[in-house]
Each structure stands twice: as structure tokens, then as C-alpha cells.
Amino acid sequence: MKRENKILIIDCGSQYTQLIARRVRELGVYSEILFWDSPIEKLRESNPTGIIISGGPRSVLDGDAPAVPMEILNAGVPVLGICYGMQLLAHQFGGAVERGSSAEYGRAAVEVDEGRLFTRCGGDKKLTVWMSHWDEVKRLPDGFKVTARSESGAMAGFESPDGRVTALQFHPEVAHTPKGQEILSAFLFDICGCTADWTLGNEWIDHEIEKIRAKVGGGKVICGLSGGVDSTVSAVITQRAVGSQLHCIFVDHGMLRKDEGRQVMETYRSLNLNVHFVDASERFLTALAGVTEPERKRKIIGELFIRVFEEEARRLGGSDWLLQGTIYPDVVESGHGGGGVIKSHHNVGGLPDDMKMGLLEPLRDLFKDEVRRVGKVLGIAPHFLGRHPFPGPGLAVRCLGELKKERLDILREADAIFIEETRKAGLYDSIWQAFCALLPVRSVGVVGDVRTYGETIALRAVSSLDAMTAEWVHLPYELLDTVSRRICNEVPQVNRVVLDVTSKPPATIEWE
16 A cells, blocks of 8 residues: 555444544544445555544444455554454454443543553543443454553553554544544554644645536536535635636525525625525425425425526526535435435435536535635635534424424524524524424413413524534523523414423434
């Protein structure tokens, strides 16, 4: 394998794989992900400086469990195995793995020894870590040594005689392992010899512009702008690449937030984007009439988006390419590349098979915070870049049950109140995402001594780094009280407000 300043992450099905990639990039080293069953030629062509093998839900004792070709493991490139990756390395190098007597899950303490991975931990011999496993390494491969043990005495880390192969039973990539970044830094810089040269400045933008020019040639590009950061950054980059060949379409599908269409169009005009406004709200709501199943909603919206784009493209004289603001979490959650579908994103899982345009996705490999960094370099206004993520299907995934204009209007008003009060409290910019969901649940209330049977609004606010995991935000009681009172007073159809206090996992951020 030819070595480059790049880390290859081999995904064995872990929910944290994208987080590993994110952490590596935070440390200034480019990372890419390939699934464990990728063709060996593709693994070879990656030419990494180091390899990280992720965790996963399987057991190496299963006959069809994920594995990595020994040719890759013996190629002389440093390897770090995490959780399942540790068990896999032990198993494939000749050690023994057995089912543990009980699972280790959650925060734990480990005693560390003189391992190369722990040289940046400040001499601490006892570390708080995050465990999530059933199986245990019972016997090391010949010549390997233990570098960490859990309080129960189970192996929590090992390395090969030359220190090239290292492994951890716990997850250094999660925030619950406080010294996790120091451990990953030791692997990247001390063991792999990487240089922190991954940046998302003008050099990256110029490279993407050249890629788009080469791919598009003289073709016409159509962009479906959603009003969000991702599609907007994609459009600005592409406009710099192909200029007047780009035609942007902003579709009002009837599921935008209050006054959003007007506000977004004003922003686009300030960016000098060539935007065509299409009001297709009645068409979308007609297609969604009677539909309550979340995946069906997303599929209908995704396909109808494409049809509207195609029709508008024909009106504009045809188009060869569809530009989308797809980012990496969209791809992962839609199950591309071998993972299971969590939910279909309209710009990934909802694309029709017979779509006649080619697809441009310049942000496909970036996380949300990386997209914002690119947008800042491009000169997009901070207030726009700081907007909370808004899903392509819009309020369709926050209005549970059947989608009707009357119900969407209720949700719009409640959501506007919540966001307004969050801004007044000075909390908006510190929250990853805040919104209201309208539940398909009515309850009895009393207003002015009169019995009511009204709608229920759920408040949702989460903190996150990359949308792959999220924690619910502990909003001040005073704020919650104000929001609840305002919604019930100003939105007459609502008589109950509840708070969603679920993190991701087990829930997703959006309700559908």
C-alpha cells in the first residue's frame, strides 16, 4: 500500500463510525470510510497512512461476521481496532475471543499500562471511558501485550510487539471518553506519523470548483434550493464553477415554516443566485392526502420534488445535472453503502429510478459543521449559516399523522413562537436544533371554564456535533413556561404542550 496523509476507517456496522471520521478530521487529518465488505481492490486503492476498524453489532464468533483481509492488515500500515475492531484483530491474528458473562455498557474505568496509545494522556493511569460490548478477548495473539484492563480485569486494550497494531475495547471517539481525542492523537501523529493538513479553506473550495467544471462541462445545472445551509453552500460553490449554467429552483411545497419563503428568497437575492420560485404547495398536499406512514411521506415528497425540478428544467430549456445539498449523515441514515435504513432522506432515498439528470453533490462527504466552515469562507452571512438544520421534507416530518394545511398552519404558528422565545433567551445559537412537532393526539382541556378537545404540541431541542448522536437540551423552566403559555394562548387549537427529553439514540432528532 502506498501511504498518504489519510486515515481509512473500515466500517463494521457501528453507529459511531461517522463520529470516528468526524473526530479524525477535527484533529486535522483527512478520513474516509469504506465498508468492511468493499472489494479488496478498493481498500488497496485508498492508500492510507493508517487504518481504524470500527465497532459493530456482530460477534466475531459468527460465521458471516465482518472481517478484514489479512493482506490489508499485514500491509505495514498502522491499525487501530475499536470495540468490535479489537475483537476482530485478536481473532484474525490468532488470539481467542469468547462471549462475556455479561455486557459492559456505559461509563467505565480502565487501568492503562505503557501503551503507545496512552502517551498523550498526561500520565493518568486510570481513565473514564465508554464501553459497549458483549464479547471479550480472552487470549492475545502471540507476542502481543495488554495495555489496558477494565475494573473487572477484562482486557480493554492491547498492541503488537512493534506497536503497529493497537486496539481498544472502549470508544475513544465519543464525548463520554474524556481523553478520547488524546488517544486518537497518539494514533494519528505518533504511530501513523500524520500531519494535520486537512482544512476546508480556499484550497478545498478551488478543488471542488475544478471538479464541478470538469464534470459538468457545458451542461446546464438545476439546483433544488431548500432554504437550508447545505443546498445554499452547494449552490454558491457551483455558481462559482459554472456561472450562468446554474439555475436554482426554490419550491414552496406547503410545508415551510412561517414566513420562510419570503425570508429565504431575500437571502438568495443578496447572494446573487439565479433563483426561480415555484409554488407547488397544493400539488404536494394533494399527493400527500391521507398518507400517515413516515417513510411513505418521504418517498412521495422526494419523487415529487424531482418531478417539479424536471418540469421546471424543461420550461427553462432542459437540464443535464441536478445539484443537491446532500451531506454525509444523509447518506449514512439512508442506508447507502451497506448500512441499514434509519430513514430515507428525500435527496438520497427518495430519488426516482428513472431520473434523467446526472447528480451533483459537492458536500456529500462533509459534516454539517464543515459545511458551515465552507460557507463562511464563501462569504455567506453568519446569521444564515447559523440557522438550525431544517429537513428537506420540511414540516411534513414534524406534523405527525395526515398532512393538511390547517394542521400545518397550527404547527407553523407554534414553531414560530418557540424559536422567537429561544432567540429572546439568547439560547438559539447554542442549540443544534429546536422545533415543534404536532402530534396526532388530542386531549381534554379547559379554557375560560369551557371544555376543549385540542391539539398537542411537542417541544424538541437538542445539542449535537454532527447529527449522528444528540443530547436533549435542558431548557430553563422560565423559557418553557413562557413558550407553553404563549402557544396555548395564541394558537387556539392547541391546549397541551409537552417536552421531548429523548436523546439520539434511541430516538432520532426529527420525529419522522
